[in-house]
Amino acid sequence: MGENETLVSAGGNDVNKKALWVANRDNPMLSDPSATLQIRDDGNLILLDRRQSPIIVNSGMIARSDNTSATLLDSGNLVLRRGDQVVWQSFDYPTDTFLLGMKIGEFDLTAEVPRNQLLVSWVNPENPLRGAFTLGVQSVDHKAATKLGVWRGYNDHMDISSWDGNNFVFIFKNLTNSFNFVYVSNENESYFTFTTIGKYDMSWLVISSIGHIDEYTMFNGSISLVSHSLCDKSIIGNSNVCMDSETSRCTDGDAFMPMNGTFPASMTADLLVVSVECEFLCKRNCSCIGFATFQDDLAWCQLYYGSKNDILNLMLKERNDTVYVRGFATYPTCTFDTNLCRKIVDQDQHLI
Known part of the structure; x- marks a missing residue:
């Protein structure tokens, strides 16, 4: 483990290199190069700092057996298994990045409190603490959610895409043809996922710390980035609602x-x-x-x-x-x- 507790990072040049998932974003060990990731005797995946204080990575789904193993898949999914059974996986707890094979939506719909799987931006590009912007879905009148939206705080909201029954339609005109989105809905879950298509090796989306939708594509090992502002007047159906970061209240700004x-x-x-x-x-x-x-x-x-x-x-x-x-x-x-x-x-x- 190294700086930012980054378990998964995208390759490419230094300008476009971006952490894809952070294990303990609410309490990162930024200045502890001695931090290690290991499986404890009880089968749980833990982070240890220099004081040997354990943080359970899979706290959302505790292992019930000491016979477990952890694997980092090529997709970027960190999986804790007991034999062939998946005990916990990082794809069920995304940070700010929507990766190939990941699901964004609502789960356990028959439970008293369904589980919402969404993205939350970083505070800034170097700080993985939870920021101001959220990307996810929201049910209306108990009907399955068919739109992806972005929230700033608890009030400001803009839908950025929707499922028309056959296709997934984004509001951005210049989105690349690298995504094939799929919508799944049944009595237990309602979610969006995607595969990468065309000439690209891989593609993914990030909700940035300033509220942009950053679209990454990889071709022959080279990473490209297109950043979509939610204040762009050219986006389809623009309602003059600006979803970028709010102007600083401080005279000297926030930098x-x-x-x-x-x-x-x-x-x-x-x-x-x-x-x-x-x-x-x-x-x-x-x-x-x-x-x-x-x-x-x-x-x-x-x-x-x-x-x-x-x-x-x-x-x-x-x-x-x-x-x-x-x-x-x-x-x-x-x-x-x-x-x-x-x-x-x-x-x-x-x-x-």
Whole structure:
């Protein structure tokens, strides 16, 4: 196991390389290269961090026997078996990616609470925590769901495709001819799945952190990407509903710039959280000017609530760590040591 606990990743060049599934997205071990994936004595699949604290990967379907084995299939499906019986599989717990052979829909329809299998975006391209966008189906008046839709939060919604009884129709005009969608509906389940057709080796869809539908295709080992915005006025049946990420409420935006420095302890709050959650906590509070993460035996998050100008001046005096400052930031003109300032700015010109 490595960074982001990525169990499956797409090949191709570095620009298009994208994690397809994350085992423990709600509590990822981002900075623990020693993390391992193994089958425990009781037959369950677990992740172990450096403290040897186990996280059960197949917690949605616990193994009842110690005679199990795990296999990563060519499709990207991680399967835990007991003999020929499937105990648990990652395809039943998708993250943000719709893979060949995966099912998106509603299951166990005769149960008191049916199970909804859907995609949830990442917070950002580097952070697998659950983001703002969901792709799935929704039943109406207890009838089988025949449409795929995207939700932003709990309210904003747009249908992006539907089943007309014979064909699967997307609202995007420039969708490639690499997908053959199939709709299955019976008393127990109602879902969509697909196969890859045409010249392509493989194809898949991703609900991105900004609400786009990213369409990936692979041909002869080379990966191509077409990103479909839900704000594009050219899409079929556009109702002027924009489903992209909302504009930031913060004056300096939601982007953070890496800089060398150290925050003054008198104006920070220290939290015991994983590094990916640190940025999320700062981003959602406009009073948070910057954040930093560090790790000893535990992972720490430092949030800064002071003045941006003050912190930029203070960082000139002590520059041992990397901190992240909200919005565009430059080192101020030096008044205390011109030679030192010129040397520092020259070294970090790429940050300005």
